[in-house]
Amino acid sequence: MGIAVGIDLGTTFSAVACVGADGEPKILPNSSGEHTTPSVVAVAEDGSVVCGDAAKEAQLMGDANVASFYKTNMGNAGYVEYLRGCEFDATTLSSTFLRHLIADVSRANGVQIDSAVVTVPAYFEAPQREATLEALRRTGVRALGTLNEPSAAAYAYGLMSADAAGDRTILIYDLGGGTFDVTVARLSGREIRVLSSTGNHQLGGRQWDSALSDFILDQLCDAKGLDRDDVESDLTPSDINTLAVVSEQVKRDLTNRARTRARVMAESVSGTIEVTREDFEEATRHLLMLTTDCCEEALREAGLTWAQVDGYILVGGSTKMPQVREYLTGKVGSGPIGGNVNPDEAVALGAAVYAAQKCGTTFSLPGASAAAPRFSLGALPKLVDCTAHSMGMIAESEDRSRYVNSTIIGKNTPIPATNSREYAVRATPSRPGSLEIYLLQGDDPAPLNNTVVGKYVVPEIPGERGREAHVKVSYSYTENATIEVGATLASSGKSLEVQRAEVESDLSRFLNAPTDNDVKGGDHGPVDARVMICVDVSGSMFGKGFAAAEEAVDSFLNSVDGFGVEVGLMYFADRSMIASWPSCNYSDVIGGTRGLGFTDFDTALEYSKSAFINGGGKGFYCSKAYGCGGGNEADPLDEFFMWRERRDVQTDGYSDVALILTDGYWDDGACKSARRNAKTLKRDGVTIIGIGTPGADLEFLKEISTSDSYAGLFDFSELGTAFSSIGRSISSGSGISI
Template sequence: MAKFSIDLQAGKVKDDDAVGSVGQVIVGIDLGTTNSLVAHVSNNQAVAVAGKDGKNVLVPSIVHFAENGDVLVGEEAKPFLTTAPERTIYSVKRLLGKSYGDLAGARNRFGYRVIDEDEDRLVKIAVPGPDGEDRYYSPIELSARILKSLKTRIETELGSEVSRAVITVPAYFNDAQRQATRDAGKLAGLDVLRIVNEPTASSLAYGIGLRDEDEGRTIAVYDLGGGTFDVSILRIEQGIFEVLSTNGDTFLGGDDLDQAISDHWIKEKQLTIDTAQKRGEIRLLAERAKKQLSSQDSFTTEFHGTTLYLDRDLANVLFTPLIKRTIASCDRALKDAELTIQDIDHVIMVGGSTRVPLVQKEVTNFFGKEVNNTLDPDQVVALGAAIQADVLAGNQTDVLLLDITPLSLGIETVGGLMDPIIPRNSKVPTRVGRKYTTSVDGQKNLKVAVFQGERDMVKDNRKLGEFVLSDIPPMPAGIPQIEIQFYLDADGILRVKAMEHRSGQSQSVTIKSQYGISEEEMAEMLIDSLSNAETDMKNRALVEARNEANNVLLSTRKFLEQNASWLEVQQVNDIGEYAEKLAQAVAGEDKDAINNRLDELNRFTEPLAHEALDRNVAAAIKGDGISAK
């Protein structure tokens, strides 16, 4: 069997590696649901960087698309939450790596339009364009806008270019969400050296894990942010942070405390909230009330001629059910880690919503010890990320960084796309599996081509090898379940295995690290990926739109064939016209045009698909059987 190269490099970064041609400084970034921050280590002290005013270190995670085509980020975008909600995107972190199915029941929480086409597809966000046609954005593209703003902020502060970063994510983020975060960083012009768990960063910010006396310590990190809650139990051994368990709720945070106040006012005063603008206005007033009640006993304001009032005691009543849910998550996290409250050495508070006095009281009562909240809860994650970045720069030698993969490893998918399975800088040894399926009916063979690199198209990456999974039982496209497993051992040997689950057919290849690429070649590949990130993202978006459209066109043809007996002539003609417009768009180079035509076809055929389902169910009840799908 042919041998192909795959290089490893030590995770312990030397000083001259940290200051190379790719970038001069490694920074820490907290890409948050509500607010984001960037920090760096200066004079052995982690510091969050403020904006032009020199005061506010928080950048609201909000992107606004103005009618004239301008794009605003952060504080500049915030006022448009109430005046132009359909053009103002917030809480985009909740959408990273998510499919439509993942958001079932939660889509109405957003003031903007999340496109609902196929439960298995990753979400897209539709924003009205200057010409009246919708523009479609992925959460990755929107997150990249926020990261670019942070990159500009730190470069202004330092007076030099910054292109290396550590970015934090919740401990519960899955592979798709972590990869989406990496992609957003790359699109923003950042080489993401590490994706670090937020609780690990929080511990580092408090200095836990950097001292000998912290060996064998167990830490609970309670993180209540604007849009999400999670609690993580960590164990520190020999400078290595291990996440023992994590629990939480991706739709529970300070926003929900605000909503509880809004709902109370609406019910108490019988307010009519009939526009998105009013909904945004009362939400902002509720947020003001929550913040004021953390230090004062009461809050009063006016809302369209109505006086709104709230005191701390009533706020506590409103907040209690939500806070109890977080405490239940703490209990589940302890049970999952097979620990008791007595096993916890430190409790760290993270997230702006932990400023609420009732939150601190309930967490203290549950764990039976004083919580550690001496650092600014809004900044703690970013400060920890900056410390991790300082470790990567070789300035702290006591924290162990395991061996890592220098370049991403993945396979070729439809349209020549690179699908990274083991991302760059993953620790080794590691094993990752991902499921795929066939793209045409009756497909019996599947070629698995393995590539190394950071570009979105495989033609721009380095091919390591390929093999063919043969004798797949002929089935309709999308039915076979083919799992691709990558196992990378500590010696740099990559084993790739493909197996079709229904038939048990399998095939594998071993790729050894005997013909390594030089550090100069690797650096060139990384620089290439950064400089071409925007072009790569546009090419990927176009290919993905074409793939999705071709799948829908195939499904449409099958639908017409299977339901010809009851479809009216006009309906068939209309479907044909929509499909033809989509096919014409697929032949072009405009992914937004493809998405618009796709949206039109889906909207027209949705009620017909429901009717077809009803007819099949009725036929089955009568004993006639269900037609093939």
């Protein structure tokens, strides 16, 4: 029977661990007796593939057909290494190395490995995690899932360290060869709870080596009076490799010494210089500061300060640099805890216990006597990890000016996590709608600055009475780091079908405003909407008010023209009167608004009186409008309600909208009637939008409108823009935006 193991697939070195027969986690050494194996792959001259120590030796000898540090490119479709003319992507390199590692460890320890948990940096997103799992699957070993590296280390500490007694808050500082993670966790006797995680996947010991190489080259050039730029331009690949090897060795020497000598024998430059630990730390201070920024961010996201940290754990070979310990000790006030947990082995040990738990293995706790009872899964501390990134979807901003990252599950949410959010969708009873879900992972407000994990489509969304259908999109993030997407109809809770789709290669349309992507005419499809524009024709609107109303209605008609929206016009003052029935022929509406350009009250009033007597007025000055009176006693929603009753429009599949424009306060009787009618109409699915000039009662308009956001006050000069925005919203089916 095979065993389950935990694999720390590191950037520079990897390790494998299992839970032994005594119930304690232990490292499985490789065939050389070492606890770690270099994560290096090489292709020899005969075409054979070598890994681990043999590949590392080839790299040190300057062989160009060697791949390392490929872990930082997991999930990157554009990353390719060419070894002896053959292409290798990061997943292939990882699977090749893992196959070698598993076979080597199995032979050396006389075991058969049939399942494994593989660790990943906490900041890894879904594509990187999936690529890592795929690499493990290709080995033929059953993939039990991934585990965040700092969480694995916290697990190892929580299980093995004598310092773990009692509740405490710890900071896990994980600096490997090519990646950096920092995690804040709370440890208790029964639970290890991760509070926050962050990191930098382009920061690790390799960057310290590079900075030291630059320093050594500078010093050699200065000592020999050479021009640094000239020397650098003449460096061959072999020279660069020589400098890298020397720098790595100098870094290791300075871990235990105050000074050492760097001996460089390259074609372009050679010589020997002395390098002190002070020199090294000064040359790499900027890199250390990058890790301190991440530490501060992790504490801030956990809602903690350094004073609330009880201790820290060092994970990864690069934490052996004295500058790391000095920095953290200065912040925490004491040295690292869990001293009996090797920084190079902690991740693999924690992953081994996690793997055994997932397989239901029983344990005896570390240090227990042989006669002590064995414990099952539930007896060990429960690991509660958290999301390292927010998960959302591409959505339109409320004003439709841009696309945004609409977060559904926030960063640092405990795993497993499920959450949902509602979105408006254009759908009518006769024309079902659809919703595209572009799954995002990341915290940037701009959608395309995050990782687009996948695309899903919710087809055939049934329309409902009213302007919009609302779909509740749900995300579930599992303990195996998979994301499940679901959708339900918000009004009924009915589950909707969710289909997986391919993500387009060109997503540049999301750089535009949503309104720029609106399509005119038949390409968009007709909208089953019917709008009654109700214009206040009381005396206070004469002149400038009517001129502004005329422009506003024109702007609205222009924004819906070609989308099949039916539009009608109603006048109201002391009485209400429909000037034109809703239709797609807007000429009657236009004729009902033409005010002959009057901008002053007196001239407009004089014309209106004459027009009423002679029956020759036009637009807002026609006999119909003048006959409505000059006060504010009428409730336009009363006429709107009766129009719907008379025309029997309630069941014809259209979504009805009452768009009200007024400039003042209504009489008490009109207000009471409007409140009553609005309640009934909204219950029947009618959308009510209340627009006023600064003299109108905004709170009253909010009461009768579908929601507070469907009401607003605008200067005469702003009415055209507001009505245009409303028209675009209706024609696109995206929800009302004013």
